[in-house]
Each structure stands twice: as C-alpha cells, then as structure tokens.
Amino acid sequence: MKKRVITGIVYVIVMIGLLALKIYVPATEVKNGNVVDLGALGIDVLFWAISIIGAYEFLRAVKDVSEKQRLVVMLTCALITPAFVITKLAFKGGGSMNSSEASLIMLLSVASFGMMVTASLMVFDFEKSNLKSTALAELCILYCGLLTCVGPNINHLGQDLSMSRTAIIFLIFITPGVDAFAFFFGKLLGKKLPLKLAPHTSPNKTVIGGVGGILGGVFAATLAWLVTEYLPGASFNYVGAIPKPALLILFAIPASVFAQMGDLFESAIKRGCGIKDMGNILPGHGGVLDRFDSMLFASVAVVVCFMIIS
Numbered sequence: 001m002k003k004r005v006i007t008g009i010v011y012v013i014v015m016i017g018l019l020a021l022k023i024y025v026p027a028t029e030v031k032n033g034n035v036v037d038l039g040a041l042g043i044d045v046l047f048w049a050i051s052i053i054g055a056y057e058f059l060r061a062v063k064d065v066s067e068k069q070r071l072v073v074m075l076t077c078a079l080i081t082p083a084f085v086i087t088k089l090a091f092k093g094g095g096s097m098n099s100s101e102a103s104l105i106m107l108l109s110v111a112s113f114g115m116m117v118t119a120s121l122m123v124f125d126f127e128k129s130n131l132k133s134t135a136l137a138e139l140c141i142l143y144c145g146l147l148t149c150v151g152p153n154i155n156h157l158g159q160d161l162s163m164s165r166t167a168i169i170f171l172i173f174i175t176p177g178v179d180a181f182a183f184f185f186g187k188l189l190g191k192k193l194p195l196k197l198a199p200h201t202s203p204n205k206t207v208i209g210g211v212g213g214i215l216g217g218v219f220a221a222t223l224a225w226l227v228t229e230y231l232p233g234a235s236f237n238y239v240g241a242i243p244k245p246a247l248l249i250l251f252a253i254p255a256s257v258f259a260q261m262g263d264l265f266e267s268a269i270k271r272g273c274g275i276k277d278m279g280n281i282l283p284g285h286g287g288v289l290d291r292f293d294s295m296l297f298a299s300v301a302v303v304v305c306f307m308i309i310s
Contacts, residue, residue, distance in 0.1 A: 002284075003283035003284035004283070004284025004285060005284070006283070006284075007282050007283050007284050007285050008284075008285075011282075011291070014046075015172055017042070018042045018043050018046060019168070019169060019172065021039045021040075021041075021042040021043075022037075022039045022040055022042065022043055022155070022165060022168060023039065023165055023231070023233045023234050024039065024233055025038050025039030026038075026039075027039070027161055036089050037155075037156060037161055037164070040155045040156060040164070041085075043151070043152070043155045043168060044081065044085050044152050044155060046151075047081055047148050047149070047151040047152050047155075048078075048081040048082065048152075049288070050144075050148050050151075050288055050289075050292050050296075051077045051078070051080065051081055051144050051145060051148040051149070052074070052077055052078050053279075053281065053287075053288040054077075054143075054144040054148065054278075054287075054288050054289045054292070055073055055074055055077040055078075055140055055144040055145070056074065057278040057279040057287045057288060057289050058140045058143065058144055058269070058278070058289065059073060059074070059137075059140060060279075061269065061270070061273045061275055061278055062136045062140075062269075062273060063273075064132055064133050064136055065133045065136050065137045065140070066121065066125060066128040066129040066133050067128070068121050068125050068128070068129065069118050069121055069125075069129055069133055069134065069137040070137070072114055072117050072118050072121070072137070073114070073118060073137050073140050073141055073145075075114070076110065076111065076113075076114025076115075076118075076141050076145055077114075077140070077141065077144050077145040077148075079110050079114075080107050080110050080111055080114075080145045080146065080148075080149050081107075081148065081149050081152055083106045083107055083109075083110045084103045084104070084106060084107040084149055084152055084153070085103075085152055085156070087099070087102050087103040087106040087107075088100070088102075088103035088156050091103065100156075100158075103156075104153075107146070107149050108146075111141060111142075111145055111146050114141055114145070115138050115141055118134060118137045118138060118141070119134055119138070121134070122134050143296075144289075147296050147297075147299075147300070148296060150296070150299040150300055150303055151171070151295070151296075151299050153303055154167045154168055154171060154299060154302055154303050154306065155168055157303070157306055157307070157310060158310040160237060160310065162228075162234075162235055162236055162237040162238075163236075163237070163238075163306060163309075163310045165228075165234055165236075166224070166228050166234070166236040166238075166306075167302055167303070167306040169224050169227055169228060169234065170221065170224045170248060170251065170252075170255075170302060170306075171255075171295065171298060171299055171302045172295075173220040173221070173223055173224045173227075174217050174220045174221065174224075174252060174255050174256065174259060174298055174302070175259050175294045175295040175298055176220070177216040177217055177219055177220025177221075177223075178213040178214075178216045178217045178220070178256045178259045178260060178294060178298075179213070179216070179259075179263075179294060180216055181212040181213055181215055181216025181217075181219065182205075182209045182210060182212050182213030182216060182260065183209070184212065185208055185209050185211065185212025185213070185215070186204070186205065186206050186208065186209030186212065189206075189208045189209075189212075190206045190208060190209060193206065193207070193208040194206060195207045195208070197209065197210045197260075197264070198264050198267075201264055201267050201268045201271060202263075202264055202267040202268075202271075205263075205264070205267075210260055213256055213259070213260050214252075214253060214256040214257065216256070217252040217253065217255055217256030217259070218249050218252045218253070218256070220252065221245075221248040221249045221251065221252035222245060222248070222249065224248055225244055225245045225248045228244075229244070238309060240309065247309070251301075251302070251305040251306075254301040254304075254305065255298045255301040255302050255305070256298075257301070258297045258298045258300055258301040259294035259295070259297055259298035260294070261297050262293040262294045262295070262296055262297025262298065263293055263294050263297075265293065265297065266278070266289060266290065266293035277290055278290050
C-alpha cells in the first residue's frame with residue numbers, strides 16, 4: 001500500500017509538471033502561420049514512452065509473437081508518435097493540406113507500413129510467424145501505437161491553443177476521477193447491488209461501480225472547468241449555445257464509458273494471458289498499460305468531442 005501511495009504521489013507531480021509546461025511555456029508562431037506549441041512536447045514524450053513501454057509489456061505478456069515480428073512492432077510503435085509530432089511542427093503547408101492533415105497522414109503511413117511488414121513475415125519467416133502471432137502483433141500496433149497517438153493528437157488539437165490545453169486537462173482529470181469513484185462505489189454498494197459489469201473478464205467490477213465511474217467523470221469534468229476558468233493561462237475560449245461547464249459534463253459521459261472499456265479490455269488481455277499485471281515498472285500499480293489503459297480509450301472520446309467544437 002505504501003508503494004502504491006508513493007507511486008500515486010509521483011504520478012500526480014509528473015502530471016502537474018507536464019500541464020504546467022503545456023500551459024505556461026510560450027508558443028512560437030512560424031512563417032507559415034502555424035503555431036508551434038513547445039510546451040506540449042512534455043506530454044508528447046509521455047505518450048511516446050507509453051507507446052514503447054506498453055508495446056514491450058504487451059509482447060512480453062502474449063509471448064506467441066515471433067522475434068522478427070516483435071522487432072517490427074517495437075520499431076513501429078517507437079516511430080509513430082515522433083512521426084506525427086515532427087510532421088505537425090515542421091510541415092510548411094502548401095496546396096490544400098494543412099499541418100494537421102499532413103501529420104495524420106504521416107502517422108497512418110508509418111502504422112500501415114509497420115503492419116504490412118509484420119504481415120509479410122508470414123511469407124518470409126513462415127516457420128516462426130503464423131496467423132496467430134501476426135494477429136497479436138497487429139493488435140499491438142493498433143493498441144500501443146495508433147491508439148497511444150490519439151493523446152498527441154489532442155495535445156496539438158487545432159490552432160487555438162486554449163482548445164488543446166482544455167482537452168488535455170480534461171483527459172488527465174477524467175481518468176483518475178472515473179477510477180476512484182468506480183472503486184469507492186463498488187466497495188460501498190457492491191454487496192447491496194452485486195450485479196456484475198463483466199463477470200467473465202473482471203469479476204470484481206459491478207454495474208454500480210460503473211455508474212460511480214460515470215459520476216466520477218462528471219465530477220472530474222467540473223474540476224477541469226474550474227481549472228480552465230480560474231487558473232491563469234488555462235482559459236477555455238469556447239463560444240457556443242451550451243454553457244462551458246455543461247459542455248464538459250456532457251463530454252464526460254462518453255469519456256467515462258470509454259475509460260472503463262479500456263480498463264475492461266486490459267483485464268481481458270491479462271486474463272487471457274494468465275497474469276495479474278502487465279508489468280512492474282510502477283510499484284503498487286503494475287505496468288504502464290495497467291496505469292494508462294483507461295486514458296488511452298478515453299482519449300478517443302475526448303478527441304472526437306473536442307474536434308466537434310474546435
């Protein structure tokens with residue numbers, strides 16, 4: 001328990017530091033009109049580390065992926081986030097394509113190439129690379145590569161930096177809020193309302209805990225609004241018919257559902273592999289994927305919601 005508390009405190013300090021960099025390091029406007037958000041690079045590095053370490057944990061857990069496929073998967077996951085960020089920052093524009101479109105094309109190209117090479121090893125390394133190993137390797141690229149890169153997409157969302165700052169604050173607040181409320185609601189009310197959320201995958205999780213998780217997301221969204229409203233430099237420049245706090249609370253519902261789906265997906269992988277944790281890099285919490293699985297899934301809901309209003 002002591003290790004878990006210490007790790008949790010370190011996690012909070014790191015997240016606060018990354019948010020401070022994101023909010024307070026001045027952005028630079030380059031000649032083509034693009035805004036280079038240098039303070040965002042810290043969060044980019046975080047998701048890059050999640051991608052690489054997460055891929056290593058995943059491949060170690062499933063075990064059935066051939067050595068050559070492991071190498072291709074690790075290289076692909078290591079390149080996806082830098083390819084996106086570098087293209088986003090360095091793209092000079094031209095024609096009808098902007099930096100956001102170019103960076104998305106780049107990350108999809110890197111991922112697609114890695115997946116094609118992985119699949120081709122069924123032909124050129126057929127003695128060790130079979131259909132099962134290929135399917136697992138492709139899943140790793142999708143999960144630890146493409147899905148992890150949704151975070152940097154949020155981190156560089158649009159030209160209005162207030163939008164990306166708000167979205168990142170929202171994402172970082174939502175996931176611990178969902179986890180904490182789901183845990184406490186399950187502990188307090190689970191015996192009285194014992195209906196299981198996913199009995200074959202995670203028998204300890206209850207429906208009432210899932211409801212608590214959504215309420216935790218709403219609470220976290222309210223905190224995110226207070227931060228963006230009153231913290232200097234973190235203002236949310238949104239003008240629309242829906243009030244800002246109501247908008248973030250509305251966004252919290254799908255984000256909270258997706259966060260819990262991520263947790264259940266990770267539980268399904270661990271159950272299928274017969275392991276308790278994906279790793280031990282975070283004392284008391286397990287591996288990187290154990291800590292960030294909810295955030296990875298929630299990021300999909302967050303990027304869609306904020307793209308609608310950006």
